[in-house]
Amino acid sequence: MGVSKGDEVFVNEIKAGNAAAFEAMVLKYQPKLMSSLIGYTKSRDQAEELCQKTFIRVWQKIDSFRGDSALFTWIFRIGINLAKNDFASSFSKRSKITDSLDQNEHDVPEYLSPETELIAMESEDKIMKFIQTLDADTKTAFTLREIDGRTYDEIAEILKCPIGTVRSRIFRARQFILEFINQENIING
Amino acid sequence: MDKDLEKLSALYDGELSYKEIQEGLDKMHEDQGLKETFHKFGLISELVQRQTKQNTSKLLFFKDYLIKVNPVMSNLFTAAATVLITLIILYQFDDDRFQVDRESSLQLSSAISSDEAKNQLLDADQNIMEHMIHIMQSNASHSSQQISKNWIPVGFSVNPTNPNQYSNGRNNLFFHLENKQLGIKKVKYFKANNNWIYLIPLQDGKLLTAYGDIPPSVANPMIQSIYQRN
DSSP states (O other): OOOOHHHHHHHHHHHTTOHHHHHHHHHHHHHHHHHHHHHHHSOHHHHHHHHHHHHHHHHHHGGGOOSSSOHHHHHHHHHHHHHHHHHHSTTGGGOOOOTTGGGOSSOOOSOOOHHHHSOOHHHHHHHHHHHHTSOHHHHHHHHHHHTTOOOHHHHHHHHTSOHHHHHHHHHHHHHHHHHHHHHTTOOOO | OHHHHHHHHHHHTTOSOHHHHHHHHHHHHHOHHHHHHHHHHHHHHHHHHHHHHHHHHHHHHHHHHHHHHOHHHHHHHHHHHHHHHHEEEEEEEETTEEEEOHHHHHHHHHHHHSTTHHHHHHHSOHHHHHHHHHHHHTTTOOOSSOOOGGGSOTTOEEETTEEEEEEOSSOEEEEEEESOOTTOOSOEEEEETTEEEEEEEOTTSOEEEEEESOOHHHHHHHHHHHHHHO
């Protein structure tokens, strides 16, 4: 699978030096990368360090991204390679990120404290159960997007409804979930 | 405000025009609240995708358990689990248009993403599951019975090396004819990865299964035509 239409725009903008696009890409993929790296390293601290290091490397190497794979696959590969390098180095676990920082004009957003980076495990069940209570139209559109990775066009074709309806259903699902998260005080972001 | 957030949600999915994406990125860059919401979209996405994967793993773990307890049961489970991993929604064809079968859709998504997966699986119609798995796993050749030429969609022609495969140069389609209808009264169709499976009960009591990468928009007129000519 190649790069998606949306990510292609992100990549082109980042290649052109658009800091806002880079920031958006970090905000979008940081949770997924953190989760994968925690799974790989079994250490939250190490995952955080690697996550930051990965996005710095992404910024540096974005010109070499050819779009043969999905953007996250490419980011993930960088993260895993960095993790492997860290494992290979006996002192790397305690080391700070120092490589090539001077070449970066854009730091990884710092407002994300470790506490807010991932949803607490004990809250995950609550959220998944809440998603099950969404009305069928909303849940179906959201599921097709998030789990099946369908585009809005494809979802509109499957559900036989206008693309604007798909867009508002997916948004509505996210909005309901966010309201639930705020209500339950799950994230203090 | 909601309109802005709806646009942000579409931006997250990469479903805006190039110009709108650029505008959205600039707006978000200046607005901490929008950044946090965008990041939370990422958190939700990560959670939903990971939980779905974990539940799939739980199904496979349950299969390992069943192998020890009941080998026959585990075979059924293997088949059902395979379908649950790949199928997202079950649809039903009603009158002259395709509709999502709400009840079935809920049942399957519930099975995918809840701890009740085991019960959902055991309650599922095993005959249909097994039939579909058979079709999906052996699409190379279904030489069971003669397929009527009237059923082939316009623009499709037979593959000379495989008489059960039809192609229009872009999409491929296989047919399979079964003597039993497996209790299916209306056309049902399933999405399995990039392929679709259409179960079409015929008036003579047989079940025609069409399997391939043809979307409902192509299959719909084909099924209408089959009913008109059958």
